[in-house]
Amino acid sequence: MAKSNVSRRDMLKMSLVGAGALALGAVNAEATVSAKDVKFDEEWDVVIIGSGFAGLAAGIKASERGNKVLILEKMGRVGGNSVVNGGIFAVPGSELQKKNGVKDSKEIFIADCVKAGLGLNHVELLEVLADRAVDTFNFTVKHGAKYLDKLILEGGHSVPRTYYTENTSGSGIVQPLVESFKKSDGCELRTRTKFDDFVTDESGRVVGVTVRENYKFDKDLFSDDRENKGGDKKIIKAKKGVILASGGFCSDKFFRKLQDPRAVPEFDTTNHPGATAGALISAFKAGALPVQVGWIQYIPYKCPDEKGNGITSKFAAQASFRYGFSVDPKTGKRYMNELADRKIRADAMFKIIDAKANSYPINLCDSVAAAKLVPSDLENPMNSGVIKKFDTLEELAAFYKIPAGELTKTAERYNGFVASGIDKDFGKPMKLTDGITVSKPPFYAMRGAPKLHHTMGGVKINTKAQVLNIDDEPIAGLYAAGEVTGGTHGASRLGSCAILDCLTFGMIAGENI
């Protein structure tokens, strides 16, 4: 069996030469396990790595075509980031848009994505998303997902096109898909089973995987703890091929910092602990073409006073950023368009945050804005103390040590922009504020911070979800979908496009394999 460990030294080498160069040198059979050297313990038609949106959609589609499908999940629980996702799903051209008279089109959707992605997007993949969006949405409904009957306007989208799952969480899609998949004949979802390496035949086709069962994930080891030998080794044949759906690497404190040095280990992420780079590295080593691995998205509506995803996002995104504003506590002034895309907002926040001095922006709104929320989205974070209530703006300023008087001046100026419909300072689209100002007490506020959220880069796929090699040719037997793929979103993914992307290319991988 060929040596395939990625050691800390390999990783350092990668930081010096860049992942692309490593893969260039690593398109070789030595990085995979040769089928002729091994005896398979099990045989399936299709093996899928990862049980998030992408893996589940792929699994259902592949099983609908009569395949025996095995989904591998290294963690003890199913669903990766998808199950803790906020449950927002962009569907350009949806029935609900038509019902509400919202004019949308493939062109508008792509233009929005390309604007946020700074023109780096692989547009042929976005075209597939636009073409399949309604079909993907219907697929989830058919399998039992339920949605609220209203569309929301996510930052960076030019029209409301985003559904919310009924339980406002990705679990509203993951759970029904898991149930559906488990009912499929001859299919299995196996947790605590970690994929390590690809098995290839003499022609270079991917024909299986090596795994470890009864695997115990250890978050303190880097990049999928390849040096942790825990678990029982098994070699599994995949007669029709393997679908890589292993997600992103925001929780990989080592690999992510190589790609984006701002992502220091102390920096928090919204991701589940298993969002590490091991499977991605195996794909690179096997010859998959890396694209845009250094683009990491930070989500701007998070809070430094709670761990991980937390429970303040709805307040920040839906109340304070939309109907209120965010200020730098050092000046009491606004510093960004609160409804710009995620990247613009996160970059603006980074500029004013002084983590050493524990100084973070303050996101606030008034009682009219707060009343727009589902009550529990305000009450729960208030009970846990991360959102505070104040009778006056002066009290709010005093609590957060904002210069006296500056905050009230900022509010007056902002309220003038609401009245005139034009934000002269940062170009916030004031028509989206529905005329709501920051004036009716009580006022609500929280500290804000961007957190690592999504890794835009990954392996290159074509529109059939086949993984391409450095020569732009499909690697036989290897498909990929979801966050492990790169290019679709360019420099920055628009909010609510992850579900669309992961499910759509998951479906396509499952259809084509």
Ligand code: ADP
């Ligand atoms: P996506 O949204 O792209 O579907 P998710 O993060 O929701 O991604 O799901 C990816 C899943 O893949 C996670 O549950 C993660 O634990 C799992 N995973 C990652 N690496 C491996 C691996 N080496 N073996 C098995 N499962 C893996």
